Amino acid sequence: MALATMYAKCESFLLPKLHGFIIDHKARPGSTEEAHWVAEQLSSLGLQSTIIPLTWPEGFDFKHKSRFESVARVLRYQALGTACRDKGIKSLFLGHHADDQAETIMMRLATDRLRSGLLGMRPIEWMPECHGIHGVSHSGSPASERDSMSSLFEHGGIQVLRPLLAFEKSRLIATCETHDTRWAEDKTNQDRTLTARNAIRHIFSNHKLPVNLSKDSMLAIAQRTRSRVDTHKAAADKLFDSCLLKLDIQTASLVVRLPPVKALYKNPTHVPSSSEKLQARNTAHYLLRRVVELVSPQERPMQESIANAVLAIYPTLARGGLQEGVSQQRVINSNLCLWTKTTTAFDCSPEDGTVPQTNEWLISRQPPYREAVVSINFPPKQTSGWQLFDGRFWVCVHNLTDRPIIMRMLTDSELEKILQNAPNGNLNPFDREERMFGRRQMRSILYAIKPHALRRHLPALFLAPANAQQEPTLLALPTLQSSPDTRHADQSRWDCTWEVRYKKVDPGARTLSDIVHKPVYHSVEGSPSVQKQETTRAYFDSLPGMDTPRVPKRKKVKSWKV
Numbered sequence: 001m002a003l004a005t006m007y008a009k010c011e012s013f014l015l016p017k018l019h020g021f022i023i024d025h026k027a028r029p030g031s032t033e034e035a036h037w038v039a040e041q042l043s044s045l046g047l048q049s050t051i052i053p054l055t056w057p058e059g060f061d062f063k064h065k066s067r068f069e070s071v072a073r074v075l076r077y078q079a080l081g082t083a084c085r086d087k088g089i090k091s092l093f094l095g096h097h098a099d100d101q102a103e104t105i106m107m108r109l110a111t112d113r114l115r116s117g118l119l120g121m122r123p124i125e126w127m128p129e130c131h132g133i134h135g136v137s138h139s140g141s142p143a144s145e146r147d148s149m150s151s152l153f154e155h156g157g158i159q160v161l162r163p164l165l166a167f168e169k170s171r172l173i174a175t176c177e178t179h180d181t182r183w184a185e186d187k188t189n190q191d192r193t194l195t196a197r198n199a200i201r202h203i204f205s206n207h208k209l210p211v212n213l214s215k216d217s218m219l220a221i222a223q224r225t226r227s228r229v230d231t232h233k234a235a236a237d238k239l240f241d242s243c244l245l246k247l248d249i250q251t252a253s254l255v256v257r258l259p260p261v262k263a264l265y266k267n268p269t270h271v272p273s274s275s276e277k278l279q280a281r282n283t284a285h286y287l288l289r290r291v292v293e294l295v296s297p298q299e300r301p302m303q304e305s306i307a308n309a310v311l312a313i314y315p316t317l318a319r320g321g322l323q324e325g326v327s328q329q330r331v332i333n334s335n336l337c338l339w340t341k342t343t344t345a346f347d348c349s350p351e352d353g354t355v356p357q358t359n360e361w362l363i364s365r366q367p368p369y370r371e372a373v374v375s376i377n378f379p380p381k382q383t384s385g386w387q388l389f390d391g392r393f394w395v396c397v398h399n400l401t402d403r404p405i406i407m408r409m410l411t412d413s414e415l416e417k418i419l420q421n422a423p424n425g426n427l428n429p430f431d432r433e434e435r436m437f438g439r440r441q442m443r444s445i446l447y448a449i450k451p452h453a454l455r456r457h458l459p460a461l462f463l464a465p466a467n468a469q470q471e472p473t474l475l476a477l478p479t480l481q482s483s484p485d486t487r488h489a490d491q492s493r494w495d496c497t498w499e500v501r502y503k504k505v506d507p508g509a510r511t512l513s514d515i516v517h518k519p520v521y522h523s524v525e526g527s528p529s530v531q532k533q534e535t536t537r538a539y540f541d542s543l544p545g546m547d548t549p550r551v552p553k554r555k556k557v558k559s560w561k562v
Contacts, residue, residue, distance in 0.1 A: 001041060001183035002172035003095045003164060008045040009179070020049030021083055021092075023076055027054075027062055027188075034184055041182055050087075052079045069195045077129035081136035084127075084158045090141075096121055096162045099169040102218040103200045110196075116303065119229060120222040123165055127158040131299040134386035138504040139394060149512035152249060152519065154394050154504045168215075229286075232279075236286035239263060241509040247294055248517045249502040250479045251454040252392045253364040254295045255342070258287070260359060261314045274319070281317045284310045292335050294505050295363050297391030301335045309334040313359070328358075338366045340453075365390070365457035368409065375408035389459055392503050393479060397461070400495040404464040406472060409457050414474065418442050445480050445522050461498065482521035 007018050020042045024035040035051045042049045054075045062068055084092055101120045108117040130137040141156025164172065176183050188194055192202035204215060211217060244257040262268035264280035264287075272280065288309050289301050311318050312329040332339035340362045368374070374390045378397040386396050389407055399405045410418075449455050459479055462472035475496055483497040507515050 001038075001181050002175045003093060004042055004045055004047055005176060005179050005181045007093075008047060018047055018093075019087065019089065020047050021080055022049055022051045023079065024051055024053040025072060025076075026056070027068070027072070038184055045181070050083065052083055054079060065194055066196070069197070074129045077127060078133065078136075081127045081130040081133060081158055085133075085135040085140065089158070090156070091159050091161055092127070094160055094162050095164055095172075097164045097167050097169050097172055098219060099201075099204070099215065101165050101222060102204065102215040103197055105218040105222050106200050106204075106213070107196055110200075116225075116229065118221055118225040120225075121162060121165065123162050125160050127160055130158075131391075132388040134388070134394065139386070147511050147513055149516045149518075151501075152516075153502045153512060157504065228282075232282045233286050235264075235283045236290060237508060239283070239287050240290045243291070245291075245294075245515040246517050247505070247515050248454075248519075250519050250521075251364065251449060251458065252295050252479075252502070253362065253454050254291070255360065255362050256291055258291070258313065258359045258361065261316055264314070264317070277317050277319070280314075281307075281310055284314055284317065288313070288334075290506070290508070292337055292363065295365070295392070296335045296337050297365065298335050299391065305334045308332075309339065313339075313361075333366055336366045336368075337363050338453075339363050362451070364454055365392075367456050373408060375406055378405040378407070380404055386501075388503070393459055394501045394503065395459075395478065396499040398497045401463060403466065405475070405496055406462045406464055407459055407478075408462070410455070410460045410477075412456065414460075415446070415455055418446060418474075441522065441524075442474075442477065445477065459500075461496065463496070476524055480522060481524050484524050 004018070004020060007015065020039075022035045022038050022042075024031050026032065032051075032053070035053075039049045039051060054072070056062075056075070057071070060071070080092060084090070104120045105118060108114070108120075126138065127136055134140055135156075136158050138157040139154040143150035143153070143155060173183075175181075189198060189201065192199045203209070239259050243259065244255075246255045248254070261280070264283050265272055265276060266279070267276075285303075285306055288306050292301055292306070292309075309332055312332045312334075315328060328341065330341040342360050342362050343358065376387050376389055376395065378384050378399045380399055380402050383398045384396055386394050389395050390409070395407060397405055397407070446455050458477055460477055461475040463475055465472055476498070478498045478500050483499065505512070
């Protein structure tokens with residue numbers, strides 16, 4: 001209520017209109033009545049509000065204390081996120097204060113969530129717990145007209161703002177009392193046996209703790225951690241902006257030239273100390289995180305996996321004093337991505353002094369385990385909303401058939417069938433001649449993908465079989481083939497169309513056009529003579545020695561030299 005009071009008192013500053021959201025957890029008697037009472041208090045301040053009741057999983061055990069807290073958090077943020085999206089709200093204010101921050105740091109110390117865990121709650125962040133919800137999580141905003149590549153990506157998302165983290169709860173209570181604002185407190189917050197946070201809150205309020213465990217000390221820890229992390233992130237961002245990058249959004253792969261290890265040090269002219277190695281590892285950590293986020297299917301890269309990748313790519317940074325000359329690993333698995341060493345991804349020219357590099361990597365999707373295969377089912381006779389496939393592609397499918405359409409990755413056996421010369425009736429749901437033509441087209445498209453390993457994780461659309469004895473019918477490779485234009489008479493027979501956008505990415509100081517390899521989308525229908533030319537070209541491309549990814553030379557970009 002303190003946040004609402006202060007906002008309401010700032011009418012003369014022409015602030016954006018405020019709308020209040022009140023969460024009714026429905027986890028205790030009287031919660032609904034209390035929510036309506038809070039709505040009345042907001043109305044007295046001249047603010048409109050919406051009560052959002054949470055819907056709990058059927059049969060949920062509210063007596064399971066630790067699970068209650070985690071599930072409530074997810075339900076709460078998802079409800080707030082969808083409510084913001086539906087009302088066109090892009091920024092959500094939360095009333096977390098300094099006492100909440102101190103409790104968070106204490107909880108993380110108690111559970112050994114050190115390092116980045118001691119950052120506490122961030123003053124500004126993207127809406128958590130909403131991964132895959134379109135219009136809430138890094139998606140839903142229109143593309144920029146200033147960048148030709150912008151329309152191929154998702155943009156936007158809802159931000160969470162915490163403007164009161166620097167103020168203790170006592171200050172906020174005093175604000176409400178000064179302005180005669182009434183407020184409600186959740187009585188369950190006083191039950192020290194209900195949640196770990198309640199127990200810590202009780203300790204802070206009723207016990208005299210050592211100075212190093214006081215609220216002020218907890219807040220100081222968060223501030224120092226934030227300062228260190230910001231320093232490393234700034235250094236990593238600068239290195240990221242200097243890396244040669246080429247992102248292929250059709251195969252969700254990336255070629256990157258990483259800086260040499262000396263670029264990670266503040267003073268690379270002398271033998272680094274253990275402390276300097278630690279600082280360099282931290283900078284490398286945030287650099288590799290920026291890089292892998294471009295192609296990883298994960299919502300957030302795993303810290304331990306990034307740390308392992310740092311030592312695999314920069315082995316001289318390891319503890320124990322490994323000497324210069326220690327060789328890198330040539331293949332790394334990190335954050336569901338496969339890092340493969342390459343040395344000829346970028347053109348080299350004596351004119352600008354560049355030479356073949358030793359720190360170039362091709363990063364692509366790690367083939368998923370069988371139990372981790374992702375699929376999306378699009379019901380018949382419907383147009384789907386935007387859905388996130390494998391954490392990388394936002395997809396909308398218009399299914400006008402009488403059977404479900406399924407999106408999943410091609411299997412190795414299906415890929416082998418497509419690349420065979422013999423016709424296969426399970427590739428296109430039309431007559432035999434067209435099935436053979438569709439097969440030739442897909443084969444030529446797949447042959448053009450270099451290196452060939454990138455074919456193994458391509459999204460594909462399948463028409464569900466009419467009965468259990470039949471196999472799914474491959475319709476298209478939507479990231480490689482453009483959706484048919486059903487407005488044309490000769491394409492009216494297509495009962496499936498699609499739209500695909502790549503996930504939101506941060507290009508840093510550059511534009512998307514600077515780092516993205518221009519995609520080429522093949523038509524699902526076309527001239528057989530043109531297709532014959534494509535097939536012939538694909539054949540020559542597939543000859544030995546042609547399996548190295550090549551990226552056009554980029555001028556006027558700083559390159560790392562050995």
